[in-house]
Amino acid sequence: xxxxxxxxxxxxxxxxxxxxxxxxxxxxxxxxxxxxxxxxxxxxxxxxxxxxxxxxxxxxxxxxxxxxxxxxxxxxxxxxxxxxxxxxxxxxxxxxxxxxxxxxxxxxxxxxxxxxxxxxxxxxxxxxxxxxxxxxxxxxxxxxxxxxxxxxxxxxxxxxxxxxxxxxxxxxxxxxxxxxxxxxxxxxxxxxxxxxxxxxxxxxxxxxxxxxxxxxxxxxxxxxxxxxxxxxxxxxxxxxxxxxxxxxxxxxxxxxxxxxxxxxxxxxxxxxxxxxxxxxxxxxxxxxxxxxxxxxxxxxxxxxxxxxxxxxxxxxxxxxxxxxxxxxxxxxxxxxxxxxxxxxxxxxxxxxxxxxxxxxxxxxxxxxxxxxxxxxxxxxxxxxxxxxxxxxxxxxxxxxxxxxxxxxx
Amino acid sequence: xxxxxxxxxxxxxxxxxxxxxxxxxxxxxxxxxxxxxxxxxxxxxxxxxxxxxxxxxxxxxxxxxxxxxxxxxxxxxxxxxxxxxxxxxxxxxxxxxxxxxxxxxxxxxxxxxxxxxxxxxxxxxxxxxxxxxxxxxxxxxxxxxxxxxxxxxxxxxxxxxxxxxxxxxxxxxxxxxxxxxxxxxxxxxxxxxxxxxxxxxxxxxxxxxxxxxxxxxxxxxxxxxxx
Numbered sequence: 001x002x003x004x005x006x007x008x009x010x011x012x013x014x015x016x017x018x019x020x021x022x023x024x025x026x027x028x029x030x031x032x033x034x035x036x037x038x039x040x041x042x043x044x045x046x047x048x049x050x051x052x053x054x055x056x057x058x059x060x061x062x063x064x065x066x067x068x069x070x071x072x073x074x075x076x077x078x079x080x081x082x083x084x085x086x087x088x089x090x091x092x093x094x095x096x097x098x099x100x101x102x103x104x105x106x107x108x109x110x111x112x113x114x115x116x117x118x119x120x121x122x123x124x125x126x127x128x129x130x131x132x133x134x135x136x137x138x139x140x141x142x143x144x145x146x147x148x149x150x151x152x153x154x155x156x157x158x159x160x161x162x163x164x165x166x167x168x169x170x171x172x173x174x175x176x177x178x179x180x181x182x183x184x185x186x187x188x189x190x191x192x193x194x195x196x197x198x199x200x201x202x203x204x205x206x207x208x209x210x211x212x213x214x215x216x217x218x219x220x221x222x223x224x225x226x227x228x229x230x231x232x233x234x235x236x237x238x239x240x241x242x243x244x245x246x247x248x249x250x251x252x253x254x255x256x257x258x259x260x261x262x263x264x265x266x267x268x269x270x271x272x273x274x275x276x277x278x279x280x281x282x283x284x285x286x287x288x289x290x291x292x293x294x295x296x297x298x299x300x301x302x303x304x305x306x307x308x309x310x311x312x313x314x315x316x317x318x319x320x321x322x323x324x325x326x327x328x329x330x331x332x333x334x335x336x337x338x339x340x341x342x343x344x345x346x347x348x349x350x351x352x353x354x355x356x357x358x359x360x361x362x363x364x365x366x367x368x369x370x371x372x373x374x375x376x377x378x379x380x381x382x383x384x385x386x387x388x389x390x391x392x393x394x395x396x397x398x399x400x401x402x403x404x405x406x407x408x409x
Numbered sequence: 410x411x412x413x414x415x416x417x418x419x420x421x422x423x424x425x426x427x428x429x430x431x432x433x434x435x436x437x438x439x440x441x442x443x444x445x446x447x448x449x450x451x452x453x454x455x456x457x458x459x460x461x462x463x464x465x466x467x468x469x470x471x472x473x474x475x476x477x478x479x480x481x482x483x484x485x486x487x488x489x490x491x492x493x494x495x496x497x498x499x500x501x502x503x504x505x506x507x508x509x510x511x512x513x514x515x516x517x518x519x520x521x522x523x524x525x526x527x528x529x530x531x532x533x534x535x536x537x538x539x540x541x542x543x544x545x546x547x548x549x550x551x552x553x554x555x556x557x558x559x560x561x562x563x564x565x566x567x568x569x570x571x572x573x574x575x576x577x578x579x580x581x582x583x584x585x586x587x588x589x590x591x592x593x594x595x596x597x598x599x600x601x602x603x604x605x606x607x608x609x610x611x612x613x614x615x616x617x618x619x620x621x622x623x624x625x626x627x628x629x630x631x632x633x634x635x636x
Contacts, residue, residue: 196510216492216625217595221604223615224622231616244615252600257624365597389457 026151027073031065035081051089054111055242058085062114066121074122078114085110150327154198158191165191197269201328205314206260208335215256219365222250222285225257229265230283233307236269239277246285251364255292259336260360263344266329267356268295275300279353291342292362297355302348311346313325410524413437413454415445415471416486417464419456421509425458434520442466449479456524459503461487461494465471469494469501475563476502482523486511492625496579500625505577521630522575536571541610541619563606564586570620570630579627612632 038061042054049057058081066074066076086096098104165184168176176184207213226244230237271281275298284295303311311318314331337344342360349355411436414425419440424437426456437454439445442463449457457475461468468487475483485498485506495506504523507516536543540553548564559567565587570578581593588598607614621629 192510218625219600221600223604227615228622228624246615252597252604254597261624365601 024070024073027069028076031069031073031077032080034065035061035077035084039081039084039088046089051085051091052106054089055085055106059110059113059117063117063121066118070125071122072117074118075115076120078111078404082107082114098303151198151202154377155195158194158198161191162188183296201266201332204332204336205328208332208339213335215259217254217256217340217363219252219254220232220257221252222246225255225261226264226283226285226294228261232265233268233272236272237281240272240275241278241280243282245282245284250285251287251366253287253292254363254365255340255360256336259339260358261335263333264294264296266333270329271296271298275353280295287362287364292358292360294358294360295355297349297353299349299353301352302352303346308346308348312344410447410456411435411437411452411454412520413439413445413449413452413457414440415439415442415457415463416460417441417462418460421460421486424513425516428516429520432517442471446474449475453479454481455528456484456520458484458486459488461485461498469497472498472501472503474504480527481494482520482527484519484523486516495626496581499577499579499582519575526573526576536568536574538571538574538619540612542570543568550610557609559606559609562602563609566602567606570628573630575629575631577623577629583627 035058038058039054042057044047046054062074062078062081065077069077083096086098086107087094089108089341090098090100092099098107165187168184169181223246226246230242232243268281268283274282279298279300281296281298284293284297312330312334314328316327316330334344337358337360340360342358345357345359347355347357410433412429413434414422414429416422416425417440422438422440422571426438429436437448437452439448441553442465444457445457445463448454450488457479459468459472459475463471468485468489472483472485482504483502485495486509487494487506488509490508498506502561504520504526512589534544536545542551544550545568550559550564550567566583570585580596580599584592584595584599585601588595592598603620607617607620611617611619619630621631623629
């Protein structure tokens with residue numbers, strides 16, 4: 001799948017760009033320190049190599065620096081090295097004064113070469129950087145194009161249905177039978193809900209992609225979590241056999257109900273699209289001591305190797321699908337489950353079919369704990385009620401008395 | 410019965426007008442908050458359908474201002490569907506909410522419930538829902554004429570929900586009413602008790618018909634709306 005590699009390539013580029021991004025202050029410090037260090041080594045061995053070679057060594061240092069750092073730190077290192085060479089190495093030592101005309105020419109040349117090499121390398125690097133950015137932009141554009149192609153197709157199909165059906169209903173010349181009318185209206189309704197689902201998916205995808213997805217965990221019952229999406233898909237699931245198997249006395253768990261419910265909805269909605277009517281869909285839920293483990297499996301055709309690998313990739317749609325789809329549903333599931341620190345896996349079922357497994361780490365409240373609480377609460381409640389019971393008649397009486405007194409007055 | 414529709418979308422107003430008129434409600438319309446206020450003052454309606462996204466004022470603000478004097482039913486009809494928005498609207502005095510797109514059947518059912526709640530002030534001694542009967546005087550609860558044993562907390566929870574039949578009650582509201590103001594964040598207590606209560610009164614606790622969950626918001630007591 002090219003899109004998968006696309007996003008990977010983008011990540012690689014980002015990594016490379018980061019490598020160039022050192023803070024400017026650090027760059028100044030490191031480049032000048034390197035020059036000083038090299039100069040120090042040269043100073044100790046100047047008798048051996050002669051001060052002209054020192055110039056070449058320093059020049060080499062500056063050139064190497066220009067590979068790693070940006071232009072200003074390199075230029076400063078170049079200037080620094082020239083001054084050091086002049087001050088410490090060109091006789092007379094410890095002055096900037098140059099007596100020999102040959103040395104003066106050498107110093108000038110040194111300056112020119114150090115500066116040009118610094119500028120040249122940084123220019124090359126600027127170009128490289130631009131190239132990276134350009135490539136990155138075109139990758140992003142490609143991604144957007146795929147997104148818009150897929151979405152506009154997904155939008156236009158139901159819109160076309162609505163326009164066509166309502167045109168039919170509005171025409172005056174042809175008489176449509178009541179039965180056909182109802183069917184057309186039904187088509188409009190189905191198309192509208194398909195559009196709504198698409199908008200929901202887009203909004204959810206945006207939540208995942210923005211990186212701003214915040215989970216709001218709250219206590220909930222696993223029964224409700226499993227049954228809610230099944231109820232929402234009641235009509236679509238009517239032709240399938242649904243088996244639900246939830247571990248007995250399931251503890252109360254703490255998750256973001258909305259996100260996980262939507263994930264299960266997306267998975268089940270896919271099941272209704274990709275399996276034959278009359279196939280069996282099994283939903284299992286258990287607590288493994290640390291995670292909520294939900295599996296949704298069917299006895300359909302399952303997936304081939306490539307599909308299994310790419311199923312959770314954004315925009316990926318298996319080739320054999322009959323109905324439309326943006327290829328967003330499963331990547332939303334992945335995003336929502338991962339936001340909980342969980343994982344989602346897919347494998348082929350035995351003997352055939354597909355099996356999705358959600359593993360979500362959860363906080364739980366054990367049955368025993370809340371039964372204890374329940375007993376205390378009930379006791380307290382009873383005490384409270386006996387107390388109020390004991391006081392109630394008295395209060396009523398006082399009230400009555402005072403009313404009566406008032407009436408008498 | 411008069412219903413005031415405050416919504417800036419012409420199409421939605423038209424749809425509501427047709428739907429409501431066909432169900433024997435008289436309708437009034439307003440496209441801005443300002444217009445809505447003046448209409449509500451001049452012709453006080455029995456129920457207001459309010460959109461939260463009005464051009465001239467924030468919907469929650471409109472709701473608060475209306476509730477300063479208006480005692481009739483208010484139903485929120487909005488595309489804003491985050492749980493925070495809904496809870497805020499209910500706290501600000503809305504009787505109910507529906508998010509767009511909505512089913513007209515559902516809307517009509519909610520309207521009937523809201524009107525019944527605001528108009529029915531007579532005290533009842535017995536609440537009956539299909540096979541479930543709650544006798545408020547004897548504190549007896551029966552399912553299919555069989556007495557059900559409830560703890561005091563379960564009974565309070567059941568009656569609180571049943572007395573507000575059809576209305577969504579937020580978690581915080583229920584916790585505050587039954588456990589007290591200190592417990593409004595302890596939603597796990599509520600989950601436990603609702604679970605226990607369902608096991609005792611629901612024919613199928615996994616697919617409840619009396620105590621319905623409004624995910625992230627609260628619970629609604631009702632016999633399921635026919636579709």
